[in-house]
Amino acid sequence: IPLNDKFKKRDDNNNSNNSINEKKTLLNWNNIFKNISLVEDPQKGVSSILNQCENQGKMFSKWELCRIVKELRKFGKFKLALEVYKWMNNRIERFRISSSDAAIQLDLIAKVHGIPSAEDYFTRVPEKMKDMRLYGALLNAYVGVKLRDKAETLMEQMKKKGYCVHPLPYNVMMTLYMKLHELDKVGELVSE
Numbered sequence: 001i002p003l004n005d006k007f008k009k010r011d012d013n014n015n016s017n018n019s020i021n022e023k024k025t026l027l028n029w030n031n032i033f034k035n036i037s038l039v040e041d042p043q044k045g046v047s048s049i050l051n052q053c054e055n056q057g058k059m060f061s062k063w064e065l066c067r068i069v070k071e072l073r074k075f076g077k078f079k080l081a082l083e084v085y086k087w088m089n090n091r092i093e094r095f096r097i098s099s100s101d102a103a104i105q106l107d108l109i110a111k112v113h114g115i116p117s118a119e120d121y122f123t124r125v126p127e128k129m130k131d132m133r134l135y136g137a138l139l140n141a142y143v144g145v146k147l148r149d150k151a152e153t154l155m156e157q158m159k160k161k162g163y164c165v166h167p168l169p170y171n172v173m174m175t176l177y178m179k180l181h182e183l184d185k186v187g188e189l190v191s192e
Contacts, residue, residue, distance in 0.1 A: 028058065033068045036080055046083035062088070062095050069104065082108040103133040110141035115150075132163035139169060143176040151176055 035049050050060065065084055072081035085105050088095040097105075102125050110118035118141050125134060135158050142151040155173055158164050170189050177185040 028064065032060075032064070033071050036068060036084070037072060037075065037077055039080065046080055047087045050084070050087050065095070066101075073104075073108070078108050078111040082112050099129045099131045099133055102129050103137040106134060106137040107140065110137075110144070115141060115145060115147065132158070132161075132169075135161070135163055136169060136172070139172050143172050143179075146176065146179055148176060148180060 032049070032053060036046050039046065039049065054060070065088055069081045069084050072078070072084070082105065085101070085108065088101075089097065106118050106121055106125075109121050118138065122130075122134065122138050135154065139151055139154050139158070142154060151173065155164070155169060158169055164170065170192065174186050174189050177183070177189070
């Protein structure tokens with residue numbers, strides 16, 4: 001067998017194994033997602049489903065859990081998505097929570113428990129994790145409930161920190177002003 005063919009065979013086998021593993025992983029998180037999304041008994045909760053799976057030998061990866069959260073959010077199941085993060089937060093030795101995860105959690109907390117709880121969460125996040133994503137999540141939460149003064153104050157803080165280098169925070173503020181029918185403010189933002 002020529003050398004190149006030998007390596008090609010090995011690569012073909014690895015690709016088929018990878019494909020099988022990817023399908024298995026897809027089936028695993030998809031089945032767990034279905035079980036979680038169909039939870040009707042609040043006493044049972046997400047943690048009992050995840051614990052039961054792990055007791056049966058299934059060890060979740062962060063990717064799988066984040067994928068489940070993404071799907072739950074997509075279907076408006078914010079409380080269940082927040083419960084998945086709560087379960088992960090109780091296992092800090094296994095799951096490193098990134099600033100992106102913190103931003104998603106803030107968004108979920110705002111939707112499930114309201115702005116005061118989201119603000120409390122924001123203050124408890126370590127300073128090193130407070131980046132433009134976390135500030136952006138809080139800004140979105142304020143805009144979602146039309147808290148103009150808080151949104152404007154936060155936007156000023158974001159500018160001072162250099163977090164307004166791209167158009168997203170400005171677009172969020174324009175959305176707020178349009179919701180409030182303050183079209184003159186939209187013009188001011190565009191000129192910035």
